[in-house]
Every structure is written in C-alpha cells, then in structure tokens.
Amino acid sequence: MKSQLRIMLSVTVVMAAYAVSWSAEDPNLEALEREFTSEERNHWSFQPIRTVSVPAVRMSGWARQPVDRFVLRKLEHSQLKPAVEADRRTWLRRVYLDLIGLPPTPEQQRKFLMDSSVQAYEKVVDQLLAREEYGERWARHWLDVVRYAESNGYERDGTKPHAWRYRDYVIRAFNSDKPYSQFLIEQIAGDEIIKSNSESQIATTFLRLGTWDDEPADPVKDRYDQLDDILATTSAVFMANTLQCARCHEHKFEPFTQVDYARILAVFDPLKRPQDGRQDLDRLVGTTQELSDYKRAMESADSKISEIESERNKLQALLQKKALNSAQTDISKAVIAAFQTQEENRSEQQKRLVEQNQKSLDQAVNRVATGSQILLLKTWKDRIVTLNALRPEEPPRAYVWYEETNLPPATKVFYRGDPTTPAGSLGPDIPGIFQDRSSVLQEPKKRKNSSGRRIWFANWLTNKQHPLTARVLVNRIWQWHFGEGIVSTESNFGLRGDRPTHPELLDWLAGWFVENGWCMKPLHRMIVLSSTYRMSSVWNQEASQIDPEERLLWRWKPRRLDAEAIRDSILSASGTLNRKMFGPSIYPSIARAVLEGQSIPGNGWGKSDELEARRRSVYVFVKRSLLVPELELLDFPDTTASCEQRVVSTVAPQALTFMNGLFIHEQAASMAARLEYGIERTLEEQISKAFQLTLCRLPSDHEIEQSLAFIALQTTQLREERSKESDSHEKDDKTTRIAETHRGAMKAFCLVLMNTDEFVFSE
16 A cells, blocks of 8 residues: 555656646747657667667578577577477468468368478468468458447447448558558658549548547637547557557657647647548548549539529429419318419428429329420420439549648647647757767648648658568568567657667568568568478477567467457358358447447347348448457457457357357357268268368367267267157158258357367467
8 A cells, every 4th residue: 555655646746746846827848859868768679770680590400581590590599499380281281371360171271281292382371372361361450450440439329430441451551462562651741742533542541540539628628639549540540659648748768749749739630530520520531633533523414404403493394383273173272372382381281281282283284284385394394314414423432531622720838738728839859869879850841731741751661771660561471470579568669668678670671571572472471481380389398498478489270260350260160151252341230238338239230131231340430439250269360459469358248159159059060061962972071071171170080070979969969859858759751850950969069169279260
C-alpha cells in the first residue's frame, strides 16, 4: 500500500511539473522545446540504419541465407547449436499456412515429397508467393496493425460504407508486391500524389478506420479525438512510437514534446470528415478527369431530362385540368378539389385521396387526350428512359476523408490537450529528435485542393535516411513469420520498448529491404528458405536454461494458428471453401443468443447465403460490437487501436465451441461426406485421406488402429441411440440406416481431427 502511495505521489508531482510549465494565458511555446539527453540522442532506433556485413560463423555449412549467419553467430556466442532440420512434410505445412493461410492439399503434398531436385523448396515458395491467396493471408496481418473494422463502434455501431474497398486494396497491394514506400505514401496521401486515382484514394481509408461517435457530447473534443486516432495509428504503424502520449504534456518517457505532437497534428488538421449529421458518408473517387467527365455527363443528362419533364408536366397539367373539368368524368368533387389544390397546401386527407385516385385520373386523361398528345407523352417517356440508360457508370465510392481547400487551418497547441484552451499556432514539422538526422526538408507544397502536408510527411517517412520506417516493417515481417519480432515490442521502438535481440540482423534486413526496392516478396523468400526457418521444434533442455524465452532462435517455436487460418483450414479440409475474392463482406450465421446480446439485437448484421458464408475469413464483416464467435474466441484483435501482436489465450469456451458449435459440426459432416464419395474405398484409405486433409501427413500404424477403434465405438453408440428412438425408424431401409450410422461415426472422427493440437498449431 505504501509503495502504491509513493507511486501515486510521484506521478502527481510529475504531472504538476508538466502543468505549470506553460499556460493558455501565457503561451510560451519555446518553453515546451527542450534539449535531448545523451541517452535519448543515442537511442538505437533514432540512429541511422548502419551498413552491416554478413558475419563469419564456424558452422558455415548450416547457413542457407544471409539471415542464418546472424542467427548462428548469436547461438555460437552462447555456446548453443540450432535444432535439426524439420522433415519435409512439416516444413511444407508450415510454409503453406504461413504464406497463404491454407494447408497443402494431398496432391500438393505428394508432388513436393516426390520432387528430389535441389530446387524443390524454392519452387514451392515461388508458387506460393505467386498465388492470390498470399495477398489474402498477408493483408490480414496488415489489417490488424491499422485497426481495420467496418463499423464505427459506440452504441449504434453504424456501418462504414464501402470500407471493404480498403481491404481489397491491401490484398491487391500484397499480391502485386507494391513497394512498401508507395504502399505507405498512398495510405497517408493517396489523394495528393501526382497521378492520384481511385486506387490510391481508396488507400487513404486507412486514415478513417478508427471509431466514430455519431452523437458526441462535445463535438469539438470529438474532432480532435479523431485526429488523435489518426496520429496515434500513423505513429505506431509506420514509426513504432507513442507520439500520441504528448497530446496533453511532454511525453513522460520518450523525447517528444507537445510541440512535436502539434507539428504532426498539423499534417492531418486540414482533413474533413464527410458526414450529414449522424450519417457517415462516403465519396466518389477517381482521377480528376474521370470525376469531372462523370459530373459533366450526369449534369448533361439531368439538364436534358429536366427540359423534357418541364414540357411533359405542362402538357400533363393541361390534360389533367381538362379531365377534371370534363362533364364525362366520374371523379368525385372532393377528389377533384384535392387534385386542384397545390401539393404543399393539401391536407392529409387530400394527400390520401390523390394517392388513391391517381390511376382513375390517368385513365380520364387518356380519354380526353388526342392521339398526337398521347404519342408525344410516350415519346417523352421513352426519351427519358433512353437518357437514363446512357448515364455513365458511377465511379467507385470510398470511405475517405478529404481536404476541401489548399488553405489549411492554423493548428494550435492546447493547454493540457484541451481544444477549448488553444495557445500559439504551429505549422507542420518533424519531431525535434529527428531534425538533426534528416535531410533538409522543404516546406509542404500546396496542391490544387489540398495543403500538400500529408504527401510531404509521407515522403519524409519513406526517405532512405529515415531511421525507423524500414526497420519497423522488416521487424513486423519477421514477427509474422516467427511469432515475435527481433524487437518484441513491434509498435514501440522507443526508450520504453525492448531492445532488438539481433540488432545487426535488423539493420542488415532494413538496408537490404530498401536497396531491393522496398519489395516484400523477396524478403519473404529469403526468410522461408533459410535454415533458421527450416528448423524443427525439437526441445533442447540445455538451450532452454540458457535462453528460456527462446529469443536466440535455437529451434522453431510452435505457435497456435490465428483465428482466420483455423477457420479457413477447417473449410479447406471439409472441401466447402469458396475461393471467391474481393467485394462486399460476408455475414456468416451467428446464433440468435449472440445477436440478442446487442443493444439492438441483430442490428447491422446481414445474412449471406450458404455459399457466400464459406468464403475466406478475411472477407468476414468486421463489426466492432459483434464478432463471429469462432473468430472472437480465438483472439481476434480489439479494433479500437492498432494491434501489434495478438493475444493467445486458452479458455474453456474455445473447446466448447469447436466441439459443439453449429459451424464445426457442419464442416465435419461435409468432410465425412467428402471422404465417403472420394476415390478411397476402404476405411483405412479414408482415414489416411482424413489425416492428409487436416494434419498434412499420413497416420502411423498405431493411429490407424486408434482411428478404427474410435469409428467402431461411435458406430455402436449411434446404432444403440437409434434403436432407442421412435419406432418410425424401423420402417427405414436397413441399408440407409447403416449408411447414416457410418456417416455419423465418420463425422465424429473428422470432428476429433479438427480439434487436435496438431491441427491448430504450426510445428
């Protein structure tokens, strides 16, 4: 208790020191600038990326790729040896799940095992990197980091219209191996680049993926909370720093001041959010020429249609007046009076009369109209239909911010971060800790309709001199391959973050990455073809005592697959996976009990047909207040902020859902049917096929015996259960009863395989 009190007092003193350093009444911004300590200036992540030579090692024959030498040197320094190489089946399953998030099929397994050429591994990797599923797998990693979701959060959790286009953009970017420098620039400033188009503008959805309160208590504060979300996410994703902590006062731990915060805030301050009150809006995107051509064509069509409608309305009004005054009309006086009253002056009763008798009036008009008048009305109608049919296709709509002028607002420093207490104005600039390490930056150049600040900032981030951008990205890729980055705090390279376990390797990778055009696929290729990646997960007691956290990479560290890879592997094994790519998101079936847990049960959750619902998990609609249970239980990330690394939990509901849930039972039944109707005829052959579909290997003799015994036991139990049911089953055909009993037993067997540790872990 005393220690807690001391901590609280210390924090209070520190906060007081920050609070009295300046005030809104006396906005001495220079007082917020400060000199950096030697520890801050010399911190490893603020230093330029070093030119590093690949080291010499004693076991040089073990190294297949340059990265191996860096890993091996650390092991040799600690008197450790790498684990033996994993067998071919293990590596094949590992690299398939890693690169495309799906297991190899039995045919792909057979083909690789029969390939004895020295290029066998390389051929597999090159084929996987060329497949479209690669983008689907690796886009999901990126979506974690950028807090991707398709709803706003808060109580109503409204849908973000067309946010799914950003997901498709990321998939295509990974598949085309778009240089990371361009990938970064497009997401921050895709509307400000020289050849801006619909693709680059859709990329800026990144800026708008955060939560949004459609009824904020304080709209001004909410506005700056939104900008703070952009600043925080950009800082974490691309720079692995916590700049947002300097919003209210000087950062307690890192070399960032409120002035630094305000300078970066100025980069995003000109952005406007398209909305209409509570309604969140999207915007048309495309090149300037495309949008102007579309606007011009639509205006031309509207003008021509308006002219026709004006003439048509005059004639119709004349004919209606003639019909209403005709002695032959059978329309009542009350109805006539309703039609003759101006629309805006009609009573509710008159509005109902007009609606109920419009058809009768049209018939009366036809009786009083001449043949030429009827022909003219039809000609006008056909002309309007033709003009509407000739309208150009609408450009894509995207969920983006925009700048409406190239005159940016004056960004203020706020006392204690409160937007109601603005102090002096600041323009955009880079944080002070980087200013003496960056090449001289020119002022942002204004665009026609924007400030040019974001493209200026993005160009600074992708400058080869920048110490963080390449390091952060290669560290994330290393993490997504091995489960943990060279820097284990993947979104915090600051003084409070962890130091790299292999600093020379990190700098070598960052330098190599930039020199090779910022392309990710060559980096993947080098990593997965390395001896480090090909190690087995064999345990080494001696190594575990020297390196209990396994940071030195002396073996392949087994880890559970993420939620999407598990769901997709289940669909793949059952044979029901729908490979359709792109487009609006899907809505897998969710139990009523789960939907009723919402403030408005079922609100915002659509319904996909059975085929659509079996698409890959990356296409599942991400609703902040309602996640698909199969994904949520397996630690789908919290989307309110950037997720650098998913939590891996083990809780009872996981086992309950994946043994008893409707989804897993449907897929187990589909897999059983797949085995029954395949080319395999004997039960032993079906068992072997089941192992290949799920575990990507053949069963041992002992496992075949166990499987046969389990299926026999299940068959007996199901037969006994059926005999206890109603007598109506006695009328069933005996052959049908036997087939259904066997199918039920095989379903139970498939269910067991899908619930094994081996199925959900990468070994």
